Amino acid sequence: QKEVEQNSGPLSVPEGAIASLNCTYSDRGSQSFFWYRQYSGKSPELIMSIYSNGDKEDGRFTAQLNKASQYVSLLIRDSQPSDSATYLCAVNKGATNKLIFGTGTLLAVQP
Amino acid sequence: EAGVAQSPRYKIIEKRQSVAFWCNPISGHATLYWYQQILGQGPKLLIQFQNNGVVDDSQLPKDRFSAERLKGVDSTLKIQPAKLEDSAVYLCASSPIARRGDYEQYFGPGTRLTVT
Numbered sequence: 001q002k003e004v005e006q007n008s009g010p011l012s013v014p015e016g017a018i019a020s021l022n023c024t025y026s027d028r029g030s031q032s033f034f035w036y037r038q039y040s041g042k043s044p045e046l047i048m049s050i051y052s053n054g055d056k057e058d059g060r061f062t063a064q065l066n067k068a069s070q071y072v073s074l075l076i077r078d079s080q081p082s083d084s085a086t087y088l089c090a091v092n093k094g095a096t097n098k099l100i101f102g103t104g105t106l107l108a109v110q111p
Numbered sequence: 112e113a114g115v116a117q118s119p120r121y122k123i124i125e126k127r128q129s130v131a132f133w134c135n136p137i138s139g140h141a142t143l144y145w146y147q148q149i150l151g152q153g154p155k156l157l158i159q160f161q162n163n164g165v166v167d168d169s170q171l172p173k174d175r176f177s178a179e180r181l182k183g184v185d186s187t188l189k190i191q192p193a194k195l196e197d198s199a200v201y202l203c204a205s206s207p208i209a210r211r212g213d214y215e216q217y218f219g220p221g222t223r224l225t226v227t
Binding site: 004032034036042043044045046049088090092096097098099101102103104 | 142151152153154155156159167200202206214215216217218219220221
């Protein structure tokens with residue numbers, strides 16, 4: 001079992017729709033969860049962090065965390081073609097600040 | 112606030128040659144990370160420094176890779192000798208001292224290494 005798992009996609013959604021990206025993790029001791037956006041040929045850019053169960057909203061982005069199910073998700077409302085990118089889920093390992101990254105989900109927003 | 116700086120942005124070398132990458136973290140960030148990202152994969156941590164000290168280098172291939180962080184600021188990552196499988200993007204990231212478990216890391220633009 002991978003430490004952080006994501007569906008590689010591509011996930012294709014029409015412009016204006018909600019994109020839902022999912023991530024599961026194996027370490028029950030993890031406390032910090034992050035979503036990074038990575039455009040082709042660019043470096044990862046931090047877009048959301050979440051530390052407590054529940055939802056956290058920032059503009060069109062909502063991160064959801066369920067520690068009991070070891071599941072974290074990212075919702076993108078009113079998806080735009082500029083949101084087309086690979087979305088990386090990252091989870092800290094145990095009580096450390098070492099991040100384990102998933103392989104990323106490629107999102108394609110169709111105009 | 113200036114971001115993480117890296118150089119060079121691109122490097123092409125032949126196998127068995129050596130190469131070095133440089134990173135300057137965000138001002139005031141105590142923790143610095145070097146990652147390797149192979150095409151189609153997520154970043155993999157190679158080494159983590161907190162100030163001058165190494166916190167984690169468990170995935171650093173120490174027979175060919177070395178890294179240092181002088182005076183707790185800039186860092187260099189070296190590969191000697193390079194192999195074909197070292198072709199990847201080398202990312203540097205930094206974060207402030209973690210408070211209450213928040214470990215937000217910010218990445219530099221990366222160095223794309225091609226080994227031929």
